[in-house]
Amino acid sequence: MFPKKIEINNSQNLKIVWDNDQTSVIPLVKLRNNCPCAVCKADKDEKGDSYIPLYYGDQLKVSEINLLGYYAISIGWQDGHNTGIYEFSHLLKLSE
């Protein structure tokens, strides 16, 4: 699947319309909590599964979204964190 349209809804959700017309809506807070980058992963590994980071303000505002080839998007947040690469399969899982 490939995204036809990606947008931020009400500054709260990431909305993706896929090329099969399926729509995924993912709350930004969930997206940030599940950032797959090495830094966030290490943080989670260190603190354990029950650790839920609390993000607020600029940390939950998306500043940029870039398409990476045919498999992923990268998301940059307004606090400057931009190392998260979200594979399409990961996005689909988060939207369930």
Ligand SMILES: [Zn+2]
């Ligand atoms: Zn991260």
